[in-house]
Each structure stands twice: as structure tokens, then as C-alpha cells.
Amino acid sequence: MSRAASPKAERTRRVxxxxxGVRAMxxxxxxxxxxxxxxxxxxxxxxxxxxxxxxxLTGRATVQIVATDPARQxxxxxxxxxxxxGLPEVRAVQAVDREELAALLKPWMGTDGADPDLPVPAMIxxxxxxxxxxxxARVRSALRQVAPDARVDAQEAWMAPVADFLDLVVLIAAVxxxxxxxxxxxxxxxxxxxxxxxxxxxxxxMHMLGSTDVQVARLFQRRxxxxxxxxxxxxxxxxxxxxxxxNAQAAELGSQLLGQASLxxxxxxxxxxxxxxxxxxxxxxxxxxxxxxxxxVL
Amino acid sequence: xxxxxxxxxxxxxxxxxxxTLSDISFALAPGSFYFLxxxxxxxxxxxxxxxxLNQRPxxxxxxxxxxxxxxxxxxxxxxFRRRIGVVFQDFRLVPHLSAADNVALPLRIAGMPEAEIAExxxxxLAWVGLAEQADAKPETLSGGEQxxxxxxxxxxxxxEMLVADEPTGxxxxxxxxxxxxxxxxxxxxxxxxxxxxxxxHLMQQVPGAQMMRLVKGKLQDPTGTxxxxxxxxxx
Numbered sequence: 256m257s258r259a260a261s262p263k264a265e266r267t268r269r270v271x272x273x274x275x276g277v278r279a280m281x282x283x284x285x286x287x288x289x290x291x292x293x294x295x296x297x298x299x300x301x302x303x304x305x306x307x308x309x310x311x312l313t314g315r316a317t318v319q320i321v322a323t324d325p326a327r328q329x330x331x332x333x334x335x336x337x338x339x340x341g342l343p344e345v346r347a348v349q350a351v352d353r354e355e356l357a358a359l360l361k362p363w364m365g366t367d368g369a370d371p372d373l374p375v376p377a378m379i380x381x382x383x384x385x386x387x388x389x390x391x392a393r394v395r396s397a398l399r400q401v402a403p404d405a406r407v408d409a410q411e412a413w414m415a416p417v418a419d420f421l422d423l424v425v426l427i428a429a430v431x432x433x434x435x436x437x438x439x440x441x442x443x444x445x446x447x448x449x450x451x452x453x454x455x456x457x458x459x460x461m462h463m464l465g466s467t468d469v470q471v472a473r474l475f476q477r478r479x480x481x482x483x484x485x486x487x488x489x490x491x492x493x494x495x496x497x498x499x500x501x502n503a504q505a506a507e508l509g510s511q512l513l514g515q516a517s518l519x520x521x522x523x524x525x526x527x528x529x530x531x532x533x534x535x536x537x538x539x540x541x542x543x544x545x546x547x548x549x550x551x552v553l
Numbered sequence: 554x555x556x557x558x559x560x561x562x563x564x565x566x567x568x569x570x571x572x573t574l575s576d577i578s579f580a581l582a583p584g585s586f587y588f589l590x591x592x593x594x595x596x597x598x599x600x601x602x603x604x605x606l607n608q609r610p611x612x613x614x615x616x617x618x619x620x621x622x623x624x625x626x627x628x629x630x631x632x633f634r635r636r637i638g639v640v641f642q643d644f645r646l647v648p649h650l651s652a653a654d655n656v657a658l659p660l661r662i663a664g665m666p667e668a669e670i671a672e673x674x675x676x677x678l679a680w681v682g683l684a685e686q687a688d689a690k691p692e693t694l695s696g697g698e699q700x701x702x703x704x705x706x707x708x709x710x711x712x713e714m715l716v717a718d719e720p721t722g723x724x725x726x727x728x729x730x731x732x733x734x735x736x737x738x739x740x741x742x743x744x745x746x747x748x749x750x751x752x753x754h755l756m757q758q759v760p761g762a763q764m765m766r767l768v769k770g771k772l773q774d775p776t777g778t779x780x781x782x783x784x785x786x787x788x
Contacts, residue, residue, distance in 0.1 A: 270647065270658070460645045463607060464706075465635030466662045467628075553609065553627065 270461065271454055271474050280446045280479070284439060284486025285493070288533055291435040292494035292526055298428025299522040305421035308414060314346075314386045315410040316394070318379040322404040325374070331402035332377035338401045339381065344390040347382040381407075439533055440540040443479055447544040450475055462552070472545040476538050483537035487530035495526065555619055556580040556782070557714060557745050558604065563613030565599055573599045574770045577613070579779035581747065583713070586740045588756045589749040591767030597749040598642065598718055600767065604747060605639045605716045606630050618713065635663055638712035638744075640720045644703040646691040652702045653678060653687040659710040677705040680735060682728070696723040704732055714745040721755060733758055 318335060322328035332350070339348045356375050367373065383390055391409060398405045411418075451458065458471055502517070518526070558581040565574040574596045581587060591597050602608040603615060606622060615622040617633060625633070638659075646655045657674045661667075678684050681701035683694075691699050700723045707715060715736065721729035729752070737759060740746045750756065756764065763782065766773040774780065 270650070456645070457647050460647055461658070461662065462631075463605065463634060463639055463641075463645070464659045464662050465631045465633075467631045470662065550627070553607065553630070 270457060271450070271478060278482055280442065280482045281486040281489070283442050284483050284533065284537065285490035287435050287439045287442070288487045288490025288530055289494045290490075291432055291439075291533070292491050292529055293497065294428050294431040294435065295526055295529060296494070296498050296518060296522070298425050298432065299525060300518055301421050301424045301428065303517060303519055303522065305418055305425065308421070309411075309418060312410045312414050314383045316381045316383060316391060317408050317410060318381060318398065318402075318405050319408070320377040320379075320402050320405045323374075328377050328404065331404055332379065334401040335398055335405055336379060338397060339379065339394070342394060342397055344384055344393050345381055346384040349380040351378040351380060436533070436536060440536055443483070443537045443540040444544045446479060446482075447475055447541045448548065450478070451545065451548050458549075468546050468549040471549060472542045475545045476542045479541040480534055480538040483534045484530075487533050491526075491530045498526075555583075556616075557583040557618060559614070559616040560603075561614040563603065563610045563615060565596075565603065565608065566611040572611070572770060574603075574610075574767075577772050579765065579772060579774060580782055581714075581745055581779075582782040583745055584740065584743045585782055586737070586746045586759050586762040587748070587765055588759075588762055589747060589765045589767065590751065590756070595767040596770040597767055599770075601639075601716050601718050601747070601749055604714075605637050606634055635659070635710065636713045638707035638710065638715040640700075640704050640707045640715070640717035642718040642722070644691070644699045646699055646702055646706075648691050651688045651690060652683055652694065652698075655691065655702055656705045656709055658706060663710060673709060677709050678702075681705045681732070697725065697728060700724055701728070701732070704735070708735065708739055708744075711739075711742070712744060714747070715739060717746070717748045719750055720748060721750065721752060726754075729755060730758065 318339070320328055320331050320335065322331065336348060336350055339345050353371075353375075356378065360375070364373075381394070383394070391407065395407045398407060461471055498518075558579075560577050560579050563574060563577040564572050566572045577600065589597050589600065599608070603610055604617075606617070609623060613623075618636060620633075622633070647658065650658070653674050656677055657670050660670050660673070675684065675687070678687050681704060683698060683701055683705070686694060686698060689698075691702065694702065700720065704717070704720055707717065717736070720736075721732055724732065733755060736746050736748065748755075756762065763778060765779060772779070
């Protein structure tokens with residue numbers, strides 16, 4: 256029977272009628288994947304930005320010396336600079352000169368920030384050799400000896416609210432991805448149940464001919480997995496296209512923060528895994544739903 | 554030889570209604586041929602449903618192929634169903650499959666390699682006179698043709714027991730005789746055959762067959778032979 260080998264014959268012998276029902280699930284899964292990939296991309300990029308920020312700020316501190324007498328302030332700054340260079344806890348020391356301070360103040364004060372009579376603190380940037388609070392405490396203690404008017408601030412502490420905010424964004428993105436996965440599973444369960452109703456007659460016949468629950472479930476599983484794969488491909492490609500567009504526009508802005516919020520190779524790999532994970536989820540949800548439903552009939 | 558089917562005081566009730574079948578006791582010998590007869594509503598289809606494991610009884614004992622079919626776990630039912638061929642009164646063909654694919658369904662379910670399916674399917678369709686309609690969908694076939702597809706599907710896997718509910722109800726006398734010949738051939742190869750029918754003429758064509766008669770859900774067995782059925786020796 257040569258027709259048995261042809262693709263047309265293969266299609267016609269499918270036990271579940273392929274022509275029945277609108278394949279709405281393809282489009283629902285496509286929308287789910289589109290949103291999931293965007294949500295995951297937001298979470299991954301934010302996580303990367305948070306990691307980069309943490310990497311930049313961890314182990315860095317700023318010394319501020321504020322004295323009412325400019326001469327006393329300058330003297331304490333010079334002594335502090337010399338002392339800090341000799342501390343084992345300090346890897347690098349950099350005094351922030353008056354011009355840099357004026358540049359920092361410019362957005363708020365304009366050219367007045369460069370006024371030599373303007374009282375501004377003496378500032379020293381530190382790179383600590385170790386990140387421990389004990390090392391910072393030793394630096395503070397040593398500074399107190401030579402510069403009683405000095406204050407040491409860990410840069411990490413300044414940026415803690417920003418880091419917390421970025422962590423919150425990552426958490427929200429993770430919750431979003433999980434909710435979308437749950438919604439996808441729910442859609443598959445509904446589709447599988449609808450499929451069971453639509454094909455009840457065929458399933459009854461298969462049961463009477465000795466078909467096992469697993470054999471019946473496999474038919475639905477295969478069909479739903481195929482629909483999910485088509486939907487996942489459409490949704491993922493659309494989302495990735497949008498991400499590339501956003502990426503290109505962000506690159507044009509030249510923003511340092513946006514640059515740090517890139518996905519990186521591991522992020523893109525994680526996004527590429529999402530459609531596969533969703534197809535597996537859909538197949539498992541279909542199998543579970545069908546086998547559970549069939550257990551209620553003889 | 555052990556009986557292939559044994560019913561002891563079997564009763565069947567749907568929901569809270571009265572018993573459709575009451576105190577049914579009989580045994581079927583392997584390789585024998587039985588006709589099940591009775592008026593409409595007597596319980597023939599219900600009895601057949603118990604035989605092909607589509608229904609569990611409300612009470613009593615059913616032993617099938619030597620095993621307790623009442624308490625048998627659900628997971629074992631498919632294996633037993635594959636040993637039983639069923640011709641349903643309403644055919645129950647899968648509407649979107651061709652005649653050939655409907656006939657091939659039991660073989661595919663049993664896991665037969667695809668390459669080995671085509672030949673027996675063609676032979677079976679030729680035997681029931683539907684070789685030319687192999688690719689036809691059930692909706693394009695007449696009632697009689699659909700019934701022949703259903704019969705071909707029931708016998709293609711050479712079941713140990715064949716259960717047929719009014720299998721010749723929609724075919725002409727000539728085809729009915731031919732189908733009965735098919736059942737008889739299968740029976741001579743060792744298959745136990747149970748045919749529910751009203752057709753006296755049909756019953757007369759299988760001289761060695763025994764008759765079970767249902768009257769208002771009770772089995773009439775005045776001779777007692779159904780309890781101690783003589784086995785028909787395979788040819």
C-alpha cells in the first residue's frame with residue numbers, strides 16, 4: 256500500500272481530526288511567549304545592570320573633609336592623602352581636584368561652582384583592597400588621627416536605594432515570567448479539555464479497541480506541543496526582533512546605564528531557552544490533563 | 554479447557570434505576586459460537602457491553618480469559634480489550650479516517666509496525682468486498698458498507714473473542730451470509746464468537762452454534778448447556 260508512505264496518507268491517518276476547531280492556541284501561545292520573552296529580557300538586563308553597578312561601587316569609598324577654615328581643610332586633606340597611601344587596606348587613592356568638583360557642581364550651580372571663594376569640601380576617592388566593613392572601619396579610625404573633620408562614605412551605601420530598586424524590577428520580571436508560564440499552562444489545560452470533548456467519540460472507540468490512556472494522551476500531547484512550538488516560535492521571534500530594535504536605539508543614546516543593561520550572551524541564551532521550556536510545559540500540561548480526565552472513564 | 558467467559562449471578566443497574574440485567578449466569582467455551590437473542594430492550598447490548606469490558610457489573614462475578622474482570626485494575630483493561638473484537642450496532646467508525654485506516658486502527662493501537670499493516674488491511678477489505686473503497690471516508694459509504702468496515706476492524710487483529718451487536722442489520726442477505734461465513738471461519742480458527750441478532754435465518758446457518766436468550770434482563774437457559782458449554786473443535 257504505497258499510500259501508507261506518502262505525507263498525505265500520513266496526515267489522513269491521524270486519529271485526531273486535524274481540521275476540527277480553530278487553532279487559537281497557536282496565537283495565544285505566541286502572545287504569551289512575546290510577553291514572556293520581553294519580561295525575561297527586562298529582568299535579565301536589569302540584573303546585569305545591577306551586577307555591573309555593584310561591581311563598580313563595591314570596595315569604593317569617598318572621603319570628605321569639611322572645615323570652616325580652608326587652610327585647615329587643605330592641610331587635613333594633604334595629610335589624609337599621604338596617610339591613606341600607606342594603609343594596607345587601601346589599594347588606590349585619588350584626590351578629586353577643584354576642577355572636577357566644579358564640573359560635578361555645574362548642573363546645579365552653573366559657573367558659580369567654579370568660584371574659588373565657594374566653600375566646597377575636599378574630596379578623596381578610595382579603592383579599598385578588601386570589601387569588608389572592618390577594613391572601612393580601620394580606614395575611618397586611621398583618618399580620625401590626621402583629619403578630625405573627615406567623613407568616609409562607602410559608595411555602595413549611597414547607591415543602595417538604586418540597587419534595591421533594580422532588585423525589585425528583577426523580582427517583578429521574574430514574577431511576570433512565572434505568571435505567564437502559569438497562564439500558558441492554564442490555556443493548555445483548557446485546550447486539552449476542549450480537545451477531549453471534541454474528540455470524545457474517537458477516544459471512546461480507541462479505548463474499546465484497547466488503546467491505553469498514554470496512547471490517547473500522546474496524540475493530544477503531540478498536537479498541542481506542535482501548536483505550542485509554532486506559537487512559541489512566532490512570539491519569540493517577534494519579541495527578539497523588538498529587543499534588537501530597542502537595543503539599537505539604546506546604543507544610539509550612548510547612555511552608560513543603558514549600556515550596562517544589555518543582555519549579554521548568557522541572557523540571549525536564556526531567552527532562547529524560553530520557547531523550548533514553554534513547549535515542554537505545554538506538552539506536560541496536556542499529558543497530565545488528558546491522563547487525569549481519562550482516569551474518570553472505564 | 555477452561556471457559557473463556559464465566560458470569561455468575563451478574564446484575565447490572567444504571568444509576569438508581571431497576572436492574573437491566575439480573576442473575577445472569579453462563580459460561581462460554583473457547584472456540585464456540587453463540588447467538589444472543591431477545592426482544593428489543595431485553596438487555597442484549599448491556600450484556601455485550603459487560604462482555605467487551607465497556608461496563609462493570611453492579612454485582613456478581615465475571616471471569617474473562619480466566620481472570621476476574623470485575624475487580625481488574627483499570628490499567629489492565631486495554632490489554633484485555635485487545636483480545637476482544639467488537640462490532641458495534643452503530644458501527645462507531647472514526648469519521649475522518651478512511652476505511653483502510655479505520656480497519657488498521659486496532660493494529661496501530663497494538664503497535665504493529667507500519668510496514669506490516671498494509672497487507673492484512675487490504676486483504677480484510679477485499680474479504681468484506683470493500684477493496685475499491687479503501688480510501689473512502691465513512692460518510693461516503695452506505696450503512697451496509699460502514700458495517701462491513703466495522704466488521705473488518707473487529708476481526709483484523711484475530712481476536713480471541715468476537716462480540717457483534719446486530720452485525721448484519723444493515724446488509725443484504727447475500728452480504729449477511731458472507732459476513733457470517735467470515736465469523737464462522739474465524740470461529741473455526743479458534744475465536745469465540747458471540748453475535749446478538751434477531752435474525753432466525755442467520756442463526757440457522759451456523760448449526761453448531763448455541764443460543765442465549767434474554768427475556769426482560771434474565772437469561773433463559775432451559776437446557777443448561779450454557780453453564781457447561783461444549784467446545785467446538787477448531788478446524
